[in-house]
Amino acid sequence: MRDFFRGGRSPAFAREAMIATSHPLSTAAGVEILAAGGNAMDAALAAVAVQCVVDPLMTGIGGDCFALYAPAGGEVAALNGSGRAPAAATVERLTGLGLEGAIPQTSPHAVTIPGAVSAWAALHARFASLPMDRLFARAVGYAESGFPVTPRVAWDWQRNAELVGKDEGGRALFLPRGHAPKTGETHANPNLGRTLRAIAAKGAEAFYRGAVADSLVARLNALGGLHTAEDFADGMTAAAFVAPISAPYRGYEVVECPPNGQGVAALMILRILEGFDLSDRLSEAERIHLHAEATKLAYYHRDALIGDPATLGGTVETLLSEPAIAALRRRIDPERALPPALWDEPEHKDTVYLCAVDKDGNAVSFINSIFHGFGSTRADPETGVVLHSRGASFRLIEGHPNAIAPRKRPMHTIIPGMLRKDGETVMPFGVMGGQYQAAGHAAFLSGMLDRGLDVQAAIDAPRSFAFGGKLELEPAFDATTAANLAALGHDPVTVAVPLGGAQAIRIDRENGVLWGGSDPRKDGCALGF
Numbered sequence: 225m226r227d228f229f230r231g232g233r234s235p236a237f238a239r240e241a242m243i244a245t246s247h248p249l250s251t252a253a254g255v256e257i258l259a260a261g262g263n264a265m266d267a268a269l270a271a272v273a274v275q276c277v278v279d280p281l282m283t284g285i286g287g288d289c290f291a292l293y294a295p296a297g298g299e300v301a302a303l304n305g306s307g308r309a310p311a312a313a314t315v316e317r318l319t320g321l322g323l324e325g326a327i328p329q330t331s332p333h334a335v336t337i338p339g340a341v342s343a344w345a346a347l348h349a350r351f352a353s354l355p356m357d358r359l360f361a362r363a364v365g366y367a368e369s370g371f372p373v374t375p376r377v378a379w380d381w382q383r384n385a386e387l388v389g390k391d392e393g394g395r396a397l398f399l400p401r402g403h404a405p406k407t408g409e410t411h412a413n414p415n416l417g418r419t420l421r422a423i424a425a426k427g428a429e430a431f432y433r434g435a436v437a438d439s440l441v442a443r444l445n446a447l448g449g450l451h452t453a454e455d456f457a458d459g460m461t462a463a464a465f466v467a468p469i470s471a472p473y474r475g476y477e478v479v480e481c482p483p484n485g486q487g488v489a490a491l492m493i494l495r496i497l498e499g500f501d502l503s504d505r506l507s508e509a510e511r512i513h514l515h516a517e518a519t520k521l522a523y524y525h526r527d528a529l530i531g532d533p534a535t536l537g538g539t540v541e542t543l544l545s546e547p548a549i550a551a552l553r554r555r556i557d558p559e560r561a562l563p564p565a566l567w568d569e570p571e572h573k574d575t576v577y578l579c580a581v582d583k584d585g586n587a588v589s590f591i592n593s594i595f596h597g598f599g600s601t602r603a604d605p606e607t608g609v610v611l612h613s614r615g616a617s618f619r620l621i622e623g624h625p626n627a628i629a630p631r632k633r634p635m636h637t638i639i640p641g642m643l644r645k646d647g648e649t650v651m652p653f654g655v656m657g658g659q660y661q662a663a664g665h666a667a668f669l670s671g672m673l674d675r676g677l678d679v680q681a682a683i684d685a686p687r688s689f690a691f692g693g694k695l696e697l698e699p700a701f702d703a704t705t706a707a708n709l710a711a712l713g714h715d716p717v718t719v720a721v722p723l724g725g726a727q728a729i730r731i732d733r734e735n736g737v738l739w740g741g742s743d744p745r746k747d748g749c750a751l752g753f
């Protein structure tokens with residue numbers, strides 16, 4: 225039980241249906257749809273459409289989407305809604321244009337063809353029950369009439385204002401007063417509302433063909449992009465249902481989307497950690513150390529081996545195999561930090577997450593992203609769309625699994641999760657936060673399954689992240705923990721921005737109750753009835 229004299233929040237409880245998102249207006253839209261008889265997918269689509277309006281730094285219809293859907297009593301379906309590179313995009317072409325090593329966030333070449341609308345259309349056709357114009361009604365209203373800016377959104381907006389202001393379209397859409405909106409001020413994007421109305425009426429075709437696509441192509445071409453109308457038309461069918469991947473942890477099954485997402489990294493971390501005691505018998509520093517070492521190993525393999533699934537062969541199965549995991553586990557020294565290394569025995573950034581459970585027990589785990597804050601910052605005032613920066617994940621290295629190539633999907637950080645036990649869904653969950661997400665999945669589940677934390681307490685727990693040679697720590701950790709980690713050989717640094725944000729809904733079948741958690745690092749909440 226939490227200390228009621230301290231700040232914090234309790235889990236949300238409901239009996240029939242629930243949704244958890246990182247924005248209160250998004251949660252409210254989803255609850256409204258559930259109360260009107262909509263199912264979990266209806267609620268998720270309504271909520272994400274709102275979020276694309278009211279949290280434009282973190283997501284938008286110019287981004288990508290991944291989802292897991294668990295029908296009551298059925299098998300989990302996974303959807304890959306990531307877009308592809310333009311047909312003209314090659315390593316040779318981009319290096320010939322002066323790019324070296326990496327694609328910058330604000331480059332037009334960081335914009336792959338957005339996959340979100342294709343994903344929404346595929347999910348709606350297969351799982352939803354209400355018409356799209358009903359689901360988009362709240363989002364259209366907020367875009368056209370305006371919405372109040374919440375505190376975390378305002379803070380992020382201010383931090384990214386200078387960057388988005390360098391783009392003419394970004395400045396027009398997001399800094400119309402010459403500055404970022406303050407908490408409580410109202411902001412509108414009526415042209416985005418018009419685009420959403422068109423999608424609601426005509427489906428994905430309204431985004432990928434015709435006036436919207438033509439406007440986006442013209443905007444990208446003016447910036448030097450290689451995009452064509454044909455690239456956008458092909459993007460209409462980019463979303464694909466794929467077989468999920470999974471791994472055991474403490475008697476549960478953890479389900480993730482397969483590559484090109486980094487879900488395999490989350491599963492690797494968990495599989496490595498399963499060989500260690502992570503209960504409260506360990507000190508905080510000892511638990512953080514083990515998590516950091518497993519994270520470094522998994523991310524090292526992710527960066528070297530993961531890309532478009534068409535390039536991978538049996539890589540995922542190999543990485544999750546017992547020989548590979550056992551070998552990686554042996555490389556962890558509980559008493560000192562070590563540099564990561566590839567297992568060489570085989571031959572070969574900003575986001576919103578939401579989840580919903582409906583009265584029939586269907587569950588959806590849903591994530592939508594434009595990668596960096598305001599994505600590429602390249603916005604089209606005519607359509608109200610800001611374009612993502614996911615192509616910045618590509619490598620400009622010939623032969624690399626994640627090297628840019630025509631019609632290729634980049635490696636993705638966004639990963640929805642689903643926890644199962646004995647063939648039944650226990651919890652849709654997700655942790656946003658760019659690179660942190662795979663590490664965040666493992667830390668969140670370990671908090672619940674190793675330490676016995678409830679869903680909200682596991683979300684609230686202070687976070688750490690071993691990445692880029694540093695061990696990032698949220699300020700809630702004390703100086704003694706940081707000193708103990710330094711003594712183990714880590715380079716601890718205190719972060720100025722919270723590490724990610726999480727949502728989850730645990731299905732308690734024994735008591736017939738839903739437990740909802742939503743991250744206090746964001747503005748949102750979990751609600752149900």
